[in-house]
Amino acid sequence: MSTATEYRDLLVQFAPRPIQSAADYRRTVAQLERIMEPHPSAARSQLIEVLATLIERYESRDYPTPEGDPADVLKNLLDAKGVTPAGVAKATGISPATISNVLARRRCISKANALVLGKYFGVSATVFL
Structure with a gap:
């Protein structure tokens, strides 16, 4: 054929x-x-x-991929999913202080946490790095 x-x-x-x-x-x-x-x-x-x-x-x-710095990406994903930083901390095992510091731009997201957050939000971990 x-x-x-x-x-x-x-x-x-x-x-x-x-x-x-x-x-x-x-x-x-x-x-x-x-x-x-x-x-x-x-x-x-x-x-x-x-x-x-x-x-x-x-x-x-x-389903656009969020763009921006990791803190903005995390904030947008929190808003889109309708969850709180504390809820994400509980669901992912990442400390609430770490999430708070990332959102305040006092701390970067580690590769390990980027993988966990990527899995939780259903996005590539690279959006957090």
Whole structure:
């Protein structure tokens, strides 16, 4: 089967379209997971790229990565999640004093704490470093 024919068949099967909702997002991620394989054909690689682009566009629009210094990032994530510094301290095991000092810009976030905070907030640890 030619690459063009296989790609056309994949487009018919998966029917990629812009992601407008959380349900569309979940559907597209599931499609991407179904088509992923260690050594995809050229046609599958093209569809993987299309689906990944759609997912990336939706995530950057609806779930932007916080930017700024670590204190601003932490404050924005606290606000977005509706949690208090004390609540984060309790949930993560990071001392309340450490979180308070980071928010007041008296202390930097350690790599270990960045990993814990990244996992807690569902973001990359690099946003805290």
